[in-house]
Amino acid sequence: MMKIGQHLLANRLFVAPMAGVTDRPFRQLCKKLGAGYAVSEMIASNALLWKSEKTQRRANHEGEFNPIAVQIAGADPQMMAAAAQLNRDNGAQIIDINMGCPAKKVCNVAAGSALLRDEPLVQQILEAVVQAVGVGPDAIPVTLKIRTGWDRENKNAIAVAQLAEKAGISMLTVHGRTRADLYHGEAEYETITAVKNSVAIPVVANGDITTPEKAALVLQVTGADAIMIGRAAQGRPWIFREIDYFLKTGDKLPTPQINEIQEIMNSHLIDHYEFYGEYVGLRTARKHIGWYCKGLRDSHAFRQRMNTADDCKAQLQMVNDFFTEMKSHSDRLLFLEAA
Numbered sequence: 001m002m003k004i005g006q007h008l009l010a011n012r013l014f015v016a017p018m019a020g021v022t023d024r025p026f027r028q029l030c031k032k033l034g035a036g037y038a039v040s041e042m043i044a045s046n047a048l049l050w051k052s053e054k055t056q057r058r059a060n061h062e063g064e065f066n067p068i069a070v071q072i073a074g075a076d077p078q079m080m081a082a083a084a085q086l087n088r089d090n091g092a093q094i095i096d097i098n099m100g101c102p103a104k105k106v107c108n109v110a111a112g113s114a115l116l117r118d119e120p121l122v123q124q125i126l127e128a129v130v131q132a133v134g135v136g137p138d139a140i141p142v143t144l145k146i147r148t149g150w151d152r153e154n155k156n157a158i159a160v161a162q163l164a165e166k167a168g169i170s171m172l173t174v175h176g177r178t179r180a181d182l183y184h185g186e187a188e189y190e191t192i193t194a195v196k197n198s199v200a201i202p203v204v205a206n207g208d209i210t211t212p213e214k215a216a217l218v219l220q221v222t223g224a225d226a227i228m229i230g231r232a233a234q235g236r237p238w239i240f241r242e243i244d245y246f247l248k249t250g251d252k253l254p255t256p257q258i259n260e261i262q263e264i265m266n267s268h269l270i271d272h273y274e275f276y277g278e279y280v281g282l283r284t285a286r287k288h289i290g291w292y293c294k295g296l297r298d299s300h301a302f303r304q305r306m307n308t309a310d311d312c313k314a315q316l317q318m319v320n321d322f323f324t325e326m327k328s329h330s331d332r333l334l335f336l337e338a339a
Helices: 023-031 052-056 079-087 112-117 119-133 157-167 189-198 213-222 239-249 258-276 278-293 297-307 312-327
Strands: 002-004 007-009 012-013 035-046 069-075 094-098 140-148 149-150 171-175 203-206 226-229
Touching: 012 023, 023 035, 023 258, 035 052, 035 079, 035 094, 052 069, 052 119, 069 079, 069 312, 079 094, 079 119, 094 112, 094 119, 112 119, 112 140, 112 149, 119 140, 119 157, 157 171, 157 189, 171 189, 189 213, 203 213, 213 226, 213 239, 226 239, 258 278, 258 312, 278 297, 278 312, 297 312
Parallel strands: 012 035, 012 226, 035 069, 069 094, 094 140, 140 171, 171 203, 203 226
Antiparallel strands: 002 007
16 A cells, blocks of 8 residues: 555556546546546646636546646746645645756756756755645655656756755656757666666556556566556556556456447547537547547457548447447457457
């Protein structure tokens, strides 16, 4: 078991915050399928954006399993503090600070992983947010997500981790790549190990964890307190129960049957449509459908057809028709041809 502040988690398997992916329906689904913790999509600290439809949707935690964790991003200490307070008042039970996103639109405004170039500013932001929500009778835990540094020649994850610990950060997640690496190359678990050995607060390992065996290996070699999984859960949210089972038993669960995957996908899509509404839901569901269908026979042609659906009902029917056709070939993903 693991705790973040006063929150006891079901296990050490975390869903990574991913813009446009880890919305409330996806977080809920991953938690149902074995994840012990999930962090929201990134919410900008700019007050001018707080009333936008996108931000309001990202801050919607209605019916969500506890603990509710919200990630905030920005480069101004006072704006970050205000954003933390606003999200706490809106129901957030944990505030996570984003210093790991490598996206240009984030780094170009000196936020996300761009902050790793300015350690004094990092310290100011951490201290401001912790003082805003992490102390006093209504205190909630503040966590931090970083990369190993700006580029291979400028790795400062250990220094930032130590700043975080001194500032009162409750937990640190390290993606084992630099900002310059984006998502290329292999994650550097040796840096995560060094960070873990340099601080007393819990450290979470993130990057390239795609199988139960890899999850066990990363926990072993890094000594991390938990692991965070992002892209590997896209279209495969049951990866969390697979990893959880393997860590507990040393055995692997059977490959999911297509019937079950169809049921999981149907539940996800219905929640997705209800959350976003007809216009946005139809369009944002396409990427999830593509991920679910990846590796299935004729999936490329199906995705092209599916994109022509003009309402959610038609889209859902097309998806189920496709899966019905798949079941006439095989009842297990293992035997299906790659797309």
